[in-house]
Amino acid sequence: MSYRIRAALVKKKSGPFVVEMVDLAEPRDDEVLVKILATGVCHTDIGVRNQSYPVPLPAVLGHEGAGIVEKVGRNVTKVVPGDHVIVTYDFCGRCENCQQGQPGFCVEFYARNLSGARVDGTSPIIADGHVISGCFFCQSSFADKAIASERNVVKIRKDVPIEIMGPLGCGIQTGAGAVINSLAPRAGSSIAIFGAGAVGLSAVMAAKIVGCTTIIAIDLNEGRLQLARELGATHVVNGAKVDAVKEIQAITDGGAQYSLECTSVPRVFRQAVDCLRIPGTCGLIGAAALGVEVNLEMSKILFGRTIKGIMQGDCVADVFVPKLIEFWRAGLFPFDRLTKLYDLSEINEAVHAAESGEVVKPIVTTSRAAA
8 A cells, every 4th residue: 555645856956846746655564654744944955955965866855844643563662643743863773872872873874864765775755656765864754744763753742833843853953952962061151153043043042041151153144143142142243244263262251162063164163163262162063065174273173172073962852852842831942933834835935945044944834734
């Protein structure tokens, strides 16, 4: 049996998303069929469309899905039909990193999330009689329904608006987790966050939650900087108008204790390292295209500065996402202020809004959810 579903396909490099009908296979024994109600638009989706990461095309992308469990495989015990879930990244659950609570560094991460297929090379989506990439982040959730694994669905409470919850599965958890889990700054410390997009603004909110008293947001967009102030930044820096490193050093009396690079721009990464005091730690989140290199001054690292690569906020999503929802319910983490809803038929408008910076976190919904 298969399901006839509506999905947004990317058919060629840098091409538009095209909404059409495709066939979705039944869930396997360890898989979950999710009725997708909404999916966040992430810059990783845009990067794959542009082939910064060579996921084979045609493909159904989307990896911040939220919806309702419709059917489960016979070996699935984690969720049951009717459960509300968000869908996050996949991991094997068996390798040493997964066993040590670091699923974001699963040794099979690329194969499970960025190959366009299951680890056995198959895909659950057929379009025009041909198998296409349909296992993006083990979901491909720019569609009415998606096949996920038992591992990457996260059960959430039913009394929250599910249509805005999808981004908690990637961009939002990444930014918040980078602060709360990865850098874990002490209360009273200083942090400089480069890039005031969904990831960076989530980091700003998280820095306020953990008690950072100097929170500096750096961006080129004045609207984003104003929003950063409203969400908890104590200072903002427009990198187009001033020397960001010097400005941060002046604000912090010598340098920030922590920094986050969320832009994937090598020059900005260099600034995020150079703005640190001794000792200091820079977290790297920005996902540059494969092969991009950066120049750093070796003495900057030698004299007590640390660079830490961060994947998915170093979080265990089953534990961390419900905590973020509770922060949101308590009014401490208003990530909904970043979002704007679009119908799936308007996905190209949503993507353009993300690219232009008009909207921090567009979310595409199915027509049923939008209604």
